[in-house]
């Protein structure tokens with residue numbers, strides 16, 4: 345502007361201009377410098393800006409997660425390297441294409457619904473989705489509204505998803521194990537509230553789980569004092585305890601409980617052991633009987649010797665002419681002694697503890713030899729005997745013992761029947777076992793007596809010993825055989841079921 349003035353106004357003006365110039369040249373220079381400085385700083389700023397822009401682009405481009413931008417027309421506007429890799433397309437292929445052109449398979453999927461929602465509602469959404477491109481891969485996708493289009497950021501979560509699924513699966517497995525258990529199980533938190541209870545637990549506690557979960561134990565039930573004391577030990581001292589108790593609140597049953605501390609409280613596992621308790625008691629009773637039996641056996645043995653002497657003298661005296669008119673009495677005394685002796689013999693065979701010697705043979709070998717004896721027995725009582733022998737394999741048997749077993753059972757059968765009754769003895773194979781069945785048409789055994797069968801000295805007969813069946817059970821046991829009894833008012837069937845040796 346000053347130069348224009350200088351050129352159009354001639355010498356004089358030039359002079360003036362020189363004056364002005366002299367005054368203002370510094371000012372002009374200052375302004376110019378200022379401008380240059382402004383420009384430089386602007387350029388620097390722009391360079392900075394562009395550098396930082398580059399930096400951001402660089403960061404986004406190289407980040408480990410995928411990122412792309414779609415404009416309002418669904419056209420790809422930006423794609424980072426990871427997205428190129430996951431979408432299986434170089435960015436040159438995608439830029440300028442719409443999302444739908446590039447990935448027609450996306451239509452109608454969750455991804456499409458979510459993207460459309462972000463576009464229309466202008467809200468960010470995060471969701472999990474199966475990959476549209478890679479089979480069985482899961483992604484967590486976050487879509488943000490961006491300049492009337494959207495920007496999408498996503499990362500693979502297949503491993504986490506799998507881990508989560510495995511966790512759920514294993515939890516389900518634990519759950520199904522607990523549910524199928526016939527033992528009861530429940531868990532409490534530190535406030536004594538139910539956090540879990542299995543099906544068996546519901547049944548014993550008598551309340552459905554939806555009523556129990558979240559409820560306080562002591563408000564729902566009056567638990568046995570012993571149980572509560574143990575629960576407190578577990579909660580306070582954080583150690584496991586096991587105990588047994590007789591519970592009247594849950595239907596007079598014996599319960600065995602194990603209680604464990606857990607991170608959140610305690611878990612309790614309990615079961616009904618009433619059956620076992622009864623069996624234990626029975627076992628203890630049998631043990632006692634065994635002891636009594638052994639004692640009696642010792643005494644029995646000692647009694648036999650003097651008895652033999654007495655019998656000898658009776659026989660001697662009875663034959664003397666002096667006692668001829670008392671012969672019948674002497675015979676009675678001798679026969680009573682013989683009866684006593686036979687009881688002792690039977691009892692001793694029951695009490696004997698030595699191992700029986702087993703030999704491979706068939707049941708039929710033994711039954712064949714016994715037949716004439718049994719038949720004579722039946723015949724004298726005006727009863728019939730029927731023997732039906734099936735083809736059976738060799739078993740490991742003690743011949744003497746099995747003879748005695750058959751004899752005892754047959755004798756009981758015959759004794760139970762009236763005249764013309766038929767006693768049937770069978771041997772056959774059933775379900776990999778050999779069965780010896782002895783069946784009578786007698787009076788049967790009343791149900792209340794079934795439990796007592798085999799207990800030494802249990803008898804319903806006036807002159808019975810109550811030792812026959814006890815001996816049978818013992819013999820069956822030494823042959824690892826099972827004794828089954830079926831009885832009704834029309835007869836009784838004993839089955840001795842032998843295992844077939846390998």
Ligand code: ADP
Nearest residue numbers: 756757760788803804805808809810811812813
């Ligand atoms: P005993 O024959 O000396 O009485 P056992 O031990 O042989 O002793 O039998 C015990 C009891 O079992 C018998 O008294 C009888 O009540 C009952 N019993 C055994 N076998 C039969 C049977 N076949 N039919 C009916 N009752 C039987």
Ligand code: MG
Nearest residue numbers: 752756812813
């Ligand atoms: Mg008998």
